[in-house]
Amino acid sequence: MLHLRLIVPPDRTERVVDTIERTVGTTHLAVLAGAARHPSGDLVMCDVAREAGDELIGSLRELGLDRDGAISVETIDLSLSRRADDAEEEAPGEPADAVLWEQLTDATHEESTLSVTYLAFLTLATMIAACGVVLDNAILIVGAMAVGPEFGPLAGFSTAVVQRLPRLAVRSLVALVVGFAVAMAVTVAFSLFMHGVGLFTFSMLEGDRPNTAFIYDPDAFSFVVAVLAGVAGTLSLTSAKSGALVGVAISVTTVPAASNAAVALSYGDYGQAGGSSLQLVVNLLGIIIAGTLTLFVQKWLWTRQRRSMRKPAGTA
Template sequence: MLHLRVLAPAELTDDVVAILESDDAVSGLAVVRDSALRPEGDLILADLAREAANDIVDRLRETGVHRRGTVELQPVETWISLSGLRAEVRTPGYSADSVVWADVTQRSYEDTELNWVYLSFMTLATMLAAIAIIVDSQILVIGAMVLGPEFGAIAALGVSLVRRRYSLLWRATATLGLGFIAAIATTFVLVLVGRMLGWITSESVEGVHPETAFIYTPDRWSFIVALIAAAAGVLSLTSAKSGALVGVFISVTTVPAAGNIALGLAFGAGSVIWGSTLQLVVNLTGMALAGWATLALQKAVWSRISLRREKTAARARRRLI
């Protein structure tokens, strides 16, 4: 169940109310007249089945209320309502499967902001990955994977293609590229300092690493793991159920590969640089492709469900006539 909150100019209120009143997925509706100051107008509140959110939002956008007012969607964690239950039963599909595109798109823009927090997490994760390789620790590699913030930007690539938001595509690409460059550059400088102090030797970089060798030795499984991880990650981001997201973060080796690139650059180890770069490219490519394919499939499925919902509503209207 979702809660809808609309601030609408008075001249658009009747259009908004008509859309909500005519939809069987709406279980509760309230209008508070002359209560809004900016924009000057009315407050409209409604409860609706999550499965119908995209159709209702699209129809609200056609009125232009989002340009002159505000449209908000909020998840309702706990609710007790017979009319709400009936609305969910009447609406085709399942709440956990539904994708609220307005929410997904907004989060994609937020996740692709190249801000101080993003760069800090990316740099700290890359530094931790470099240390993990030096001491040959799988636990630290997992820590670096969890700490890395890049998955949101990778998922945004798929959202931008499916929703045809090409400004988001450019933004996500720039955030990923600049984020990795900044993290690798910072880690590279710190590795040089460690080398000068004698804390890091060429043997610790180019020697045998039985626990972390997978970071710079990509194979067919690297690509398959990236595909599976990205598909699971996108599903957890778009679904009402997101418990699998933590598991996704520790299933791919993008940040660890970036840390190893910094180590290789500091010691001029060509094989380390090449292997880690290939691993990074393989993972980013696999994750981007899987993210796009998962979102495209979800869009196709929900387009059919929306069409079925429209046909059901049309039959109901004909019976009333």
């Protein structure tokens, strides 16, 4: 269940209440006239099943509450109420399958911002992976994958395409391009430093690396895994069950490919650098394509259900 707290201009309170009452899956409606001070207005609260949340939030935005009042949404961890149980039964679908598009857009907007923290995590992940590829250490590679924050802007770009948000698309692309460019440049300098102190050698890069050779040798499986990971990652972001995102992060070869390309560039091995760069592009494209198609399918499915999310007034 979701809890909505609304600040409503008095001239729209009746329409807001009517909208809530007509939305399937709502309950616990309360109206406090004149309770809001900044901005001034009436305070309206209700609970809504997650499955009906996107429908209701969209309707409230159409009434201008996000502009002239406020819409706050919280997740209810525990609700002991027969009416809440009935509301969830009435709402079509399952809570775990519901998509809150406003929440997704807001979350991906934040994760797609080119910030110092984002650059730091991506750079550190690439440097860790550089140690992993030189030492042929799969544990370090997995750790670097988990640290990398690149799935945020990838999901942001997919969301921007589906929701037609060009500014989010540009923001996501900038975060990806600039982020990887900075991370790889710093990793080149890091590799040269490690070589200078005798910890990296050219023979280590060119030697037999059975655990990490796949990083600079992309094949059809690279794209297949990226597509599957893109679907899984998108589902983890849009559903109520997001624990799968870490598993997605360690299943695609984005950060390791960027790190191997950087180390290879520092030694002038353009063959490995080119193969690793191709691996990086293949993975990025696979995730974006899969994420975008997944969101399109989810939007289509939930659009079909919106027709059944209305009920007669006075039954909340």
